[in-house]
Amino acid sequence: MRKIQAKQVPFMILATKKQPLKREPSMTETVYTLDLNFQNHHDAIASFLIPYSGGAILVESGPGSTIEGLQAGLTAHGYKVSDVTHLLLTHIHLDHAGAAGWLARHGAEVYVHPVGAPHMIDPSKLIASATRIYQEDMDRLWGExxxxxxxxxxxxxxxxxxxIGDAEFVAHYTPGHAEHHIAYGYGNLVFSGDVGGVRMPSCSYVRLPLVPPELHLGKWQASLELLLEKGYQRIAPTHFGIFDDAEAHIQNGLAVVQSTEKWLAEIMPSEPNTAELGKKFAALMEAEADAAxxxxxxxETYELANPLHMAATGMARYWKKFKTTL
Ligand SMILES: [Zn+2]
Known part of the structure; x- marks a missing residue:
């Protein structure tokens, strides 16, 4: 398997066999992965930079805490914040959309799912619920x-x-991780947000961020099947980078969705509390990490990009809401 270290090397979309590329790749066929250096860690959270005729487009803003990393990434490619004219958000979770308002203040137009839009216009509820979870760590982790x-x-x-100018994206509604999730197609590449799971650059192992309150494994499966059907050749999960084996990656994701559903069906009838479920799930993830x-x-980076402590609550809620007939 080959992977691209897109942090250093621009990614060029390859022509399909049917339509050989007869011209020089244009600006719009380049995507750069910006490593936002979340909590001083490489490969945890990405923003993707697409140069185009009118300046720069970003997919994901990253959180408010990594604005410095975002600026550094833009500078490294010769752009200023004010060159970012458009921002495409896969969803509104803090690690993906936290700095959207800051980019908007510098002039960026922001694309977001209809269910997520009200929370970008008035983020008070989003901030309040995140503060309940992260408490005194809120600012350190996520910033403004x-x-x-x-x-x-x-x-x-x-x-x-x-x-957008000479660039074209296709929005695919892709619930499962969150109801309001969009994956964006760009040529033969798909920006998969979190629905494509979490995968570190050196690995083929895909882990799913199973977070409350909207986790739905059935919808997740349908979303991955849709992306598979679209035939994308490359996949860019926000955690982390650009991979040139989209089909295998998505198949891995589908296998994890199915094995998680099966695992829950075995575990949940014994009605574990959240702590017990979390412990069992951590053991399962440890075994998967060993196998991989x-x-x-x-x-550590998988954990940072996708903290396991959220998973038990997410799975328990999903099970109670959709899988119990009581
Ligand atoms: Zn995420």
Whole structure:
């Protein structure tokens, strides 16, 4: 398996066999992975930079705590924050969308799912619920979450083609991780947000961020099947990077969705409390990490990008809401 270290090397979309590329790749066919250096860790949270005729487009802003990393990434590629004219958000979780308001203040137009849009315009509920979870760590982890002015919000429809200058994206509504999740197609590449799971650059191991309150494994499966059907060749999960084996990656994700569903069906009838479920799930993840041959550092980065403590609550809620007939 080959992977691209897109942090250093621009990613060029390859022509399909049917339509050989007869011209020089244009600006719009380059995607750079910006490593936001979340909590001083490489490979945890990415923002993707797409140069185009009118400046720069970003997919994901990252959290408010990594604005410095975002600026450094833009500078490294010769851009200023004010060159970012458009921001495409896969969903509104803090690690993906926290700095959207800050980018909007510098002029960026923001694309987001209709269910997520109100929370970008008024993030008070989002901030309150995150503060309940993270408490005194809130600011250190996530920084400031500024509102996006309504006039700068754009809501693509499912399947809509978004044209920005000479760049074109396709919005795919892809629930499962969150109801309001969009994956964006860009040529033969798909920006998979969190629905494509978490995968470190040196690995083929895909782990799913199973977070409350909207986790739905059935919808997750349908979303991955949709991306598979679209035939993307490359996949760019926000955690982390660009991989050139989209089909195998998505198949791995589908296998994890199915094995998680099966595992829950075995575990949940004994009605474990959240702590017990969390413990069993941590043991399962440890066994998977062993099987995948992950190094201690890789395990740490998987954990940072996708903290396991959220999973038990997410799975318990999913099970209670959708899988129990009582
Ligand atoms: Zn995430």
């Amino acid at each position: 979450f500024l509102a996006v002015p309504e006039a700068q919000i754009h809501i693509p429809e499912d399947g809509e083609t978004i044209k 041959g992950l190094s201690p550092q890789e395990r």
